[in-house]
Amino acid sequence: xxxxxxxxxxKRMEELHTELYHTGKNYCSSxxxxxxxxxxxxxxxxxxxxxxxxxxxxxxxYATIMIMVMSKDKTPVNFCKGEFTCSLIYRKGDDYYSEYLxxxxxxxxxxFPEEIICKKYQIIPSAENQKKVRISIENxxxxxxxxxFEKKNRCVTFEDAEKLDDYSVNTTYFxxxxxxIELQRCKYVEGKKVNELTKEQKIELSNxxxxxxxxxxxxxxxxxxxxxxxEIPEFQPASYKELCDILxxxxxxxxxxxxxxxxxxxxxxxxxxxxxxxxxLYGHRKDNITICCSLCNSKKTFNNKLDI
Ligand SMILES: [Zn+2]
Numbered sequence: 001x002x003x004x005x006x007x008x009x010x011k012r013m014e015e016l017h018t019e020l021y022h023t024g025k026n027y028c029s030s031x032x033x034x035x036x037x038x039x040x041x042x043x044x045x046x047x048x049x050x051x052x053x054x055x056x057x058x059x060x061x062y063a064t065i066m067i068m069v070m071s072k073d074k075t076p077v078n079f080c081k082g083e084f085t086c087s088l089i090y091r092k093g094d095d096y097y098s099e100y101l102x103x104x105x106x107x108x109x110x111x112f113p114e115e116i117i118c119k120k121y122q123i124i125p126s127a128e129n130q131k132k133v134r135i136s137i138e139n140x141x142x143x144x145x146x147x148x149f150e151k152k153n154r155c156v157t158f159e160d161a162e163k164l165d166d167y168s169v170n171t172t173y174f175x176x177x178x179x180x181i182e183l184q185r186c187k188y189v190e191g192k193k194v195n196e197l198t199k200e201q202k203i204e205l206s207n208x209x210x211x212x213x214x215x216x217x218x219x220x221x222x223x224x225x226x227x228x229x230x231e232i233p234e235f236q237p238a239s240y241k242e243l244c245d246i247l248x249x250x251x252x253x254x255x256x257x258x259x260x261x262x263x264x265x266x267x268x269x270x271x272x273x274x275x276x277x278x279x280x281l282y283g284h285r286k287d288n289i290t291i292c293c294s295l296c297n298s299k300k301t302f303n304n305k306l307d308i
Contacts, residue, residue: 009065013079016062021084022241023055024110027102031063031088034097042067047099063088063102083107113244120252121263121273132264137243140275144237144284151283152235156218156226158202161194167218167226168193169205174217182208186216194218194228206230213279227281235283242286243275254293261293270295 020027033044044064046056066077066088074090084106091099114133118125123133156164169189178184186208189201197205205216205228215227238246252261252273261273274297275289282288 009068013062013065014081016058016065017079017081017084017086019058020055020062020086020104021081021110023053024112025051025053025055026104026106027051027055027059028104029059029063029102030091031060031067031100031102032097034093035095059102062086063100066102067098067100113241113248117244117247117263120248121261123264129264136264137240137247141238141240141243144275148235148237148283151227151281152232154225154227155215155229155232157229157231158194158206161218161226161228163195164218164226165193165195167220169197169228170217170219170225173219173225174214180212182212183216213281215281229281233282235285237284238275238286238289243289246275246286246289246291247273250291254296255290256292256296259293261291268294276300 029049030047031044032047034042036043046060049056070077077088079086086104089101091101093099114130115125117133118129123129168191171183171187171190175183186205189197209215209230215229218226218228254261259271262269262271263273265272270293272294273291274294276292276297277284278288278290
């Protein structure tokens with residue numbers, strides 16, 4: 001079994017602390033337990049907890065770690081990060097069975113990201129609007145997951161593309177306006193299968209993919225095409241929290257045209273906020289996202305057609 005180090009324990013405690021912080025709640029719980037017979041291991045359980053919710057296990061884990069780090073003289077253990085403190089207080093007990101109190105304290109009430117996002121985008125932060133913000137972000141998380149998954153399934157490396165007999169190189173579909181000069185240089189391989197290409201032609205396509213960070217289309221039929229890449233990108237669509245962080249850490253203006261963006265539009269608006277995957281091929285990974293207006297996003301999508 002791998003050795004559990006002080007760093008592991010510390011890291012776990014920090015993780016639990018952050019998770020409890022983001023519940024926005026305060027907890028009060030009594031923890032009981034101790035040595036089980038002659039064994040050295042100690043077991044603890046929760047006797048009472050307010051409020052009772054799905055975080056019971058996290059609190060028990062957290063309190064157990066605090067019991068481990070508590071000194072022999074039973075001085076209370078306080079762990080404070082920012083405005084949130086978790087404490088463990090020894091109540092009573094002996095060598096075999098003890099009772100502790102686990103409590104949390106907040107210097108200021110927790111602000112839910114949905115509330116801050118509402119305020120930032122000048123939406124009344126009512127419960128209903130906060131819910132709308134949440135649903136809107138959740139929908140995007142799900143849609144990016146789906147799109148990235150589909151994109152990943154379409155990606156094919158040169159090695160695997162050798163075996164594809166039904167797909168041929170298409171240099172026009174991703175360049176409908178004829179603006180991609182580098183891609184046009186590869187036009188002489190149009191209609192060829194990857195296994196028909198010479199070594200030099202493959203190098204040329206591969207260099208194009210590296211330079212432009214865009215795949216080359218291998219076309220079979222209108223609904224069936226592949227994306228030729230040098231290597232399959234690591235798709236890791238952003239999580240709910242990551243999208244919230246992007247909204248909170250960026251100005252509410254489009255990163256391309258600098259217009260002021262709006263959130264929660266009932267009908268289509270050119271200034272609606274969208275999350276743009278900067279390099280389309282890499283999908284909605286948190287380090288590949290910028291926020292921009294619908295208009296700028298649509299121009300980009302129509303140009304490279306990668307998201308269609
Ligand atoms: Zn814009």
